[in-house]
Amino acid sequence: MSTSLPERSLERFDEYLRRLPLRERKKLRTRRAIQDHALRLFTERGYGATTVDQICAAAEISPSTFFRYFPTKEDVVLDDEYDPILAEVFRAQPPDVSVMDALRAAFRAVFPFVYENEREPMIDRVRLMMAEPALRARMFESMRSGTLAVMVDLVSERTGLDRADMRVQAFCWAVLGVLHSAMYTWLDSDADVDLPELVDQNLKFLGDGLPLP
Known part of the structure; x- marks a missing residue:
């Protein structure tokens, strides 16, 4: 079994988006526009003081359109489109690559692009998640x-x-745990730490069995 990350070329986030049908690309643009307006209003007015109606007015959409994309106001902060992309890259890994190495490869193929292009909205979203009880x-x-x-x-x-x-359940919860650990470390560093590298280090640490002195 291979224990190192595969050297082959991986599909990138932007390539995935270009292959989406036109209708799906339009839906994605609408989704992102709603989130952009929502995050701006949350920053200007505060999360609790911003209503769905205000977000709809800023994005020039109806409430029914908002709820077609986001079931609740909370979801406009929490939801993103990355899971299907990570899943596609994960499934593209050779069968002899371990689960952890396939997961690391998927994050290393997708996450740097996301981080480079959406760093500020990502910071805003994560800080809101940590600050707002709802x-x-x-x-x-x-x-x-x-x-x-x-x-x-x-x-x-x-x-x-x-x-x-x-074993499947425990492994997946453990992965989510080290991902959240990376997120908190990143925020505590005032976002100066390279988050994709920190995520990869945490996943490697988990894959190595969480060794301590």
Whole structure:
């Protein structure tokens, strides 16, 4: 079994977007526009003082359009489109690559592009998640039904284990734990630390068995 990251070329985030059908690209642009206006208003007025109606007015959309993209106001901060892209790159890894190395390869292929192009909105979103009780409460359920569910499917597919297997569940929760650890370390450093590199280091640490002196 291979224990190192594959050297082959990986699909990048921008390449994935270019391959989307026109309708999906338009939906993605609308989604991002709503989030951009929402984050601007949250920064200017505060999260609690900003209403969905105000976001809709700024984005020039109807409330029904807003809720078609985001079920709740909290979701406009929490949701993103990265899970399907990471999943595609993960599935493209050779079958002899371990689960952890496939996961690291996916993050290393996608996350630097996202970080380079969306660093400021990412900082705003993460700081809001950490500061707002309503967002923290919603984040757990969103994570459980979103990112965790995707990761469980991927690990189950690659290992052949049932998605309900305790090993699959424990592994995926552990991955989410080290990802959150990287996020908090990044914020505590005033975002000066390179987040993609920190994520990769944390995933490697987990893959090595979390060794301590």
